[in-house]
Amino acid sequence: xxxxxxxxxxxxxxHEAAESIARTFPEVRRRLFHTGADPxxxxxxxxxxxxxxxPLLDPExxxxxxxxxxxxxxxxxxxxxxxxWMRANPAVALVDCTQPGMGGGEAxxxxxxxxxxxxxxxxxxxxxxxxxxxxxxxxxxxxxxxEALHLTVICPASxxxxxxxxxxxxxxxxxxxxxxxxxxEHLPAVLAFDLAPAVGERLATLxxxxxxxxxTLERWLHVIDAGVFHGHLATLQVRCAKPAPLEKVRSLLxxxxxxxxxxxxxxxxxxxxxxxxxxxxxxxRVQGPxxxxxxxxxxxxxxxxxxxxxxxxxxxxx
Numbered sequence: 001x002x003x004x005x006x007x008x009x010x011x012x013x014x015h016e017a018a019e020s021i022a023r024t025f026p027e028v029r030r031r032l033f034h035t036g037a038d039p040x041x042x043x044x045x046x047x048x049x050x051x052x053x054x055p056l057l058d059p060e061x062x063x064x065x066x067x068x069x070x071x072x073x074x075x076x077x078x079x080x081x082x083x084x085w086m087r088a089n090p091a092v093a094l095v096d097c098t099q100p101g102m103g104g105g106e107a108x109x110x111x112x113x114x115x116x117x118x119x120x121x122x123x124x125x126x127x128x129x130x131x132x133x134x135x136x137x138x139x140x141x142x143x144x145x146x147e148a149l150h151l152t153v154i155c156p157a158s159x160x161x162x163x164x165x166x167x168x169x170x171x172x173x174x175x176x177x178x179x180x181x182x183x184x185e186h187l188p189a190v191l192a193f194d195l196a197p198a199v200g201e202r203l204a205t206l207x208x209x210x211x212x213x214x215x216t217l218e219r220w221l222h223v224i225d226a227g228v229f230h231g232h233l234a235t236l237q238v239r240c241a242k243p244a245p246l247e248k249v250r251s252l253l254x255x256x257x258x259x260x261x262x263x264x265x266x267x268x269x270x271x272x273x274x275x276x277x278x279x280x281x282x283x284x285r286v287q288g289p290x291x292x293x294x295x296x297x298x299x300x301x302x303x304x305x306x307x308x309x310x311x312x313x314x315x316x317x318x
Contacts, residue, residue, distance in 0.1 A: 002316055003029040005065040007072070009053060010034065010044045012162045013097055014071030016305035021069070022047040024309045028316075033061065035074035059085030067093035067315055069308060070102060072161070087121070093315050094123040095308060099159075100205040101125040109212040111135055112310035124311060127209040130155045130223065132303025133259075133279045133295050134234045135213055140256040141249065141291060145241035148218040151210070154226050154233040155198070156270070158300055160186050165229055168192055172227070191227035198223035231270025232299040237292040246286045253281055258302065273298045277306045 004025065009018035009032045021030065033056040034042050042053040054061075059082050062068055074082065079102050086094055096102050101109075107123035108115055111132075114124060127135060130153040138146060157168040164186035171192035174181045181190045189196040198206075207221045253259055262268060262282030273280060279297040286292075 001027075001029050002066045003031065003064050004067055004069060004312065005031045005033065005062050006069045007033050007035055007056065007074070009046065009051075009071065010042055011072035012158065012165075013300060013304045015044070015046075016301065017069060017071050017097065017308045018044075018046045020305040020309045021312065025312070025316075031062075031065070035072070035078050037075070056082075062092070063089075065092050067095055067312060069095045069097070069312070071097050073098040073102065086123070090121055092122075094121070095311055095315075096123065096125040097304060097308060099128050100202075109209050110311065111139070111213065112307055113314040114311075122315070124315075126303060126307050126311070127213060128206050129159055129299030129303040130232055130234070131206060131210060131213075132299045132307065133232065133297035134236055135210070136256060136259065136279065136302070137234075137236060137253070137281065137293070137295055138214065138217075138238065140252050140259065141238060141240070143252060144244045144249070144291070146214075146217060146238045147241055148239040149210075149214075150220045150237040152222040152224065152235045153206075154195075154224045154270075155299075156226060156228045156230050156232065157187060157191065158230045159225075160188070168227060168229060188225055191225055194227045196225045198225055228270065230274040230298060230300070231272075232297050233270050234295040234297075235293075236295060237290055240289045240291065243289050244286065244291070246284070249284065249286055249291055253284070258306075268296055270296050270298075272296070275301065277301050 006018050008014045032051055032053045034053045035056050039055045044051050044053050096107055101107060103123045106121055107125040108118055109127055110124050134151055157164045167186050171181050171190055175192050184190060203223050206223055210219055258277050259279040262280050268280050273296050281293050281295050284293045
């Protein structure tokens, strides 16, 4: 029997992933562990049932796993022991949903399936949720031979975990009341009613992931953190090898699972995509070899729970 070990299923992403795994793989044996400092069991709820989440005191407890799904970045010492155990058990697949990822160059950045012909350990890292919908949009247009991409992504507080959501709410309350805001612990800046361009290591990480997914693509990437709780917005312009009719572009996008074109006079918001796996594409324009659009999605669903299930389906079928 296949055995899936899910780490930190009570985290923001972990709960979504565990719920999706339970619905998609009802016959698979599931084991739940948390990597927190508290050595006690934690009670959670998955698929409407109470579950007991055991502390991962020793990676040897993962013995017999077909795949280990990491949904929240463990403490450095825990991560080090976990990776050492994974290297000693090379048949066990690693599905890493954390950012910027645990395995470094040993893990392949993938959307929903392992790369064909990949050698090395079966370690797979999901790209940042901000890239989940844009990467699928770009994959849909791949028959047009994209050569260059201009991408701007606007990211919500949920990218930084449940603590960031509480922190954003506190920042908003403080600003509305005229009180000083506290130094952020989870968010990269004080974001309530504000925007902040992401720079440095985080921007470099997302750019590197985009490059790994599309190594032949010339790219310009901008990342903006916004004072909103959930939902991702992206604007994209891609230059293809040759001009394509608008209807051809529409046809390719319509054929992409989970993606729909915005309707005329439809008002859509990032919040409207939350808790769903639908991606909405609007303002689709074609001018010569250039294709442009905006894209709305709940990146944590599209690139988190849904992507985990897709990747596990591919791994367990091989």
